[in-house]
Amino acid sequence: MEDRELTAREEKERELQIQKNIEDRVRKLERSNYINKKLSSDEMVKKIRKIVEEEVK
Amino acid sequence: MIIRYITLENFRQFSGEHTIHFSSDPDKKATLIIAQNGTGKTTLLESFSWIFYGTCNLKSIVNSKLKETMRPYTDLKIRGEVGLTHLGKEYTIKRYTTMSKSNVQVKLDDSVFSIEMRETDGTLKEYRGTDARALINEIVPKGLFPYFFFKGESIERIGRDISEGKNSKNSEFVKAIKGMLGFDYLYQEKEDLLKVQKQYDNELASNNSDEELRRIQQKYNKAKEDIGKHETELKQIGEDLKSFEAQKKEVSDEILKSGDVSEKQKESLRLAKEIKDIEDEITEIKKEIFNKFSLQGYKLIAQSIIVDSIEMLQKHGDIDKGIPGLDAKAVEYMLSSGKCICGCDLKKNPEHYNALVELKKYLPPNNLGAEITAFNQIGRIYANGGDDYYADLVSLRKKLHTKTEKHSEKVKALAEINEIIKNYPDMTKKKEREQELIGLINDRIKKQGIAETLLGQANDALKSAEKEKSNYSIVDSHIRKLEECDYQVTWLISRLSNFLNRKEREKRQELQEAINEIFLDIFDIDIKIELDNDYGIKLKSGQNTSLSDFENSTSQDAIMAFSFIGGIIKLARNKTVSTSGPSNDIDSETEDAELEVEPYPLVMDAPSSSFDIERIANFCKIMPSIAEQVIFFIKDTDGLYVKNNLRNVIGKEYVMNKINNSETEFEEVK
Numbered sequence: 001m002e003d004r005e006l007t008a009r010e011e012k013e014r015e016l017q018i019q020k021n022i023e024d025r026v027r028k029l030e031r032s033n034y035i036n037k038k039l040s041s042d043e044m045v046k047k048i049r050k051i052v053e054e055e056v057k
Numbered sequence: 058m059i060i061r062y063i064t065l066e067n068f069r070q071f072s073g074e075h076t077i078h079f080s081s082d083p084d085k086k087a088t089l090i091i092a093q094n095g096t097g098k099t100t101l102l103e104s105f106s107w108i109f110y111g112t113c114n115l116k117s118i119v120n121s122k123l124k125e126t127m128r129p130y131t132d133l134k135i136r137g138e139v140g141l142t143h144l145g146k147e148y149t150i151k152r153y154t155t156m157s158k159s160n161v162q163v164k165l166d167d168s169v170f171s172i173e174m175r176e177t178d179g180t181l182k183e184y185r186g187t188d189a190r191a192l193i194n195e196i197v198p199k200g201l202f203p204y205f206f207f208k209g210e211s212i213e214r215i216g217r218d219i220s221e222g223k224n225s226k227n228s229e230f231v232k233a234i235k236g237m238l239g240f241d242y243l244y245q246e247k248e249d250l251l252k253v254q255k256q257y258d259n260e261l262a263s264n265n266s267d268e269e270l271r272r273i274q275q276k277y278n279k280a281k282e283d284i285g286k287h288e289t290e291l292k293q294i295g296e297d298l299k300s301f302e303a304q305k306k307e308v309s310d311e312i313l314k315s316g317d318v319s320e321k322q323k324e325s326l327r328l329a330k331e332i333k334d335i336e337d338e339i340t341e342i343k344k345e346i347f348n349k350f351s352l353q354g355y356k357l358i359a360q361s362i363i364v365d366s367i368e369m370l371q372k373h374g375d376i377d378k379g380i381p382g383l384d385a386k387a388v389e390y391m392l393s394s395g396k397c398i399c400g401c402d403l404k405k406n407p408e409h410y411n412a413l414v415e416l417k418k419y420l421p422p423n424n425l426g427a428e429i430t431a432f433n434q435i436g437r438i439y440a441n442g443g444d445d446y447y448a449d450l451v452s453l454r455k456k457l458h459t460k461t462e463k464h465s466e467k468v469k470a471l472a473e474i475n476e477i478i479k480n481y482p483d484m485t486k487k488k489e490r491e492q493e494l495i496g497l498i499n500d501r502i503k504k505q506g507i508a509e510t511l512l513g514q515a516n517d518a519l520k521s522a523e524k525e526k527s528n529y530s531i532v533d534s535h536i537r538k539l540e541e542c543d544y545q546v547t548w549l550i551s552r553l554s555n556f557l558n559r560k561e562r563e564k565r566q567e568l569q570e571a572i573n574e575i576f577l578d579i580f581d582i583d584i585k586i587e588l589d590n591d592y593g594i595k596l597k598s599g600q601n602t603s604l605s606d607f608e609n610s611t612s613q614d615a616i617m618a619f620s621f622i623g624g625i626i627k628l629a630r631n632k633t634v635s636t637s638g639p640s641n642d643i644d645s646e647t648e649d650a651e652l653e654v655e656p657y658p659l660v661m662d663a664p665s666s667s668f669d670i671e672r673i674a675n676f677c678k679i680m681p682s683i684a685e686q687v688i689f690f691i692k693d694t695d696g697l698y699v700k701n702n703l704r705n706v707i708g709k710e711y712v713m714n715k716i717n718n719s720e721t722e723f724e725e726v727k
Contacts, residue, residue: 022549027246030245030246045249045252052542053542055545056538057538
């Protein structure tokens with residue numbers, strides 16, 4: 001029972017970590033591009049997908 | 058955003074190159090440009106629109122004198138440039154077009170737009186085309202341009218538009234207001250995330266994973282089930298075969314060991330059958346003897362009597378003189394009738410009569426001659442029949458004897474054979490059992506072949522399903538990952554949307570409060586406005602002012618416009634972008650961001666024309682306190698009054714001098 005609770009908690013923590021990592025990286029990318037205007041929207045979409053897929057694994 | 062300068066070259070009445078520097082000193086934030094009507098104040102304002110967006114509300118940007126005087130087949134450049142500072146970076150906004158004259162006709166090329174951005178470290182970056190257009194819309198949203206750069210003559214129309222809620226229908230305006238939240242990058246992030254989400258949704262929609270997986274799993278399960286079934290079947294067949302073969306071996310060995318016993322057993326059976334047949338034949342012969350005795354036995358018994366009787370009758374000679382079949386009565390009838398059956402009249406022929414009387418003596422009942430004759434004939438037949446019967450009986454007896462002897466022989470032979478084989482089982486049954494077992498073994502071998510084929514097919518199906526499963530698991534894990542990615546993106550979009558919606562509400566509330574504050578401060582009007590979700594306005598009367606008085610006021614549209622513009626400017630000042638690192642908490646991020654303030658200018662053409670003296674004073678007092686930079690184009694007649702009211706904040710002052718209809722010059726006064 002305790003093991004199961006521990007696993008569920010770990011799973012939740014893992015999910016929160018993924019969400020945090022994605023949000024941080026996407027936010028940083030968007031802010032950076034807002035200032036530097038280097039990437040087009042299509043390029044941004046590709047980069048965001050890459051971030052999400054890297055974090056989700 | 059602070060405007061540092063504007064340069065115009067051959068733009069309408071500004072022939073040649075003219076540059077006006079605007080004050081960017083926070084303590085002397087006002088720049089006054091004073092001019093008579095018709096000198097080019099509106100053209101100057103519209104030139105900003107042309108430089109920024111390539112469009113303006115001027116019939117033409119061409120200088121009529123230059124157009125007329127330029128020589129055929131020559132070019133002339135019309136150019137505008139605005140230098141501004143935005144978010145700590147210096148921008149140079151440039152647009153030019155080329156006017157070319159063929160013979161008498163003059164044409165304008167499409168304008169060329171570019172922006173140069175100087176980073177804080179001094180590096181220069183140039184934007185062109187779409188990037189440049191997107192950038193200018195971030196710096197000065199087109200939807201808000203009429204509020205930052207507005208003409209006095211259109212102030213009443215702007216006021217009316219605001220009152221009538223036309224802004225709410227203007228998505229550019231709403232977009233621009235949203236842009237002032239300072240979260241452009243978050244809106245962009247949301248937009249990008251929505252595109253990513255759409256891609257994931259499309260990819261997921263094109264992979265009907267569950268159905269495909271179900272199909273493969275069904276195929277796999279069926280193959281597994283078939284394998285189990287065929288294996289069980291084969292196991293049973295194997296066991297049957299083993300058992301039948303063992304039984305067959307046992308039986309065959311037994312048959313082999315029994316040597317010729319089986320033949321003897323066969324002989325025994327054959328003899329038994331033969332005996333039975335003989336017994337049947339004996340029974341039949343006996344039956345025939347009895348039957349014949351019943352029918353003809355008397356012939357033999359009576360034979361000697363008949364023979365003796367015939368001999369005796371022969372000794373009496375005449376006994377049989379009568380006519381067979383004729384009796385005495387018939388003769389008497391002929392005698393009495395006097396007529397013979399031959400037609401002879403007996404009366405006339407007495408010899409015939411007498412012959413008949415003589416005959417009568419030998420006829421029954423008077424005489425047995427005829428009967429004796431008949432007896433003689435039949436008796437002989439019977440006497441002969443007795444011989445035949447006897448011969449027949451003798452033959453049957455002989456046959457019976459033969460059969461009986463044969464029966465005895467066979468019974469004896471059978472007894473001898475049975476004595477030999479009495480200790481052996483019945484090998485015939487064993488052989489039958491052997492044949493039966495061979496049949497069962499063959500049947501099982503056939504079934505084994507079929508089951509092995511089916512098992513092979515099921516194994517192939519399983520391998521195929523496993524391969525599909527393996528291939529699919531790659532696809533499936535890809536789909537699961539897509540779902541997880543889609544979930545994460547959706548979650549982030551939802552979080553952003555909630556945050557931006559809340560911030561928009563707060564900003565709308567802020568704008569509403571700013572407008573109401575200006576209402577009260579500048580115009581001393583106790584009218585409250587309420588902004589709906591689309592920035593539509595609803596007026597509510599305060600304690601000291603009636604709504605109908607305000608609505609009937611001649612300057613109500615101007616008041617509305619200035620208040621709204623003031624509110625927007627005040628709001629725009631707080632447009633910020635945090636350059637701090639990313640945070641997982643959007644709220645804390647905005648708190649950091651709001652510490653920084655981005656100034657915005659207010660460029661007004663003839664702002665005071667709609668107001669009375671008191672309101673001009675209030676306007677000149679309040680507007681510089683709202684905007685970080687004010688640039689007023691003032692009509693010369695209002696100039697002195699406005700100058701007096703702005704005297705403490707004027708940093709730059711120009712006078713526009715009209716040389717002629719196609720030529721205006723700027724004179725820097727301060």
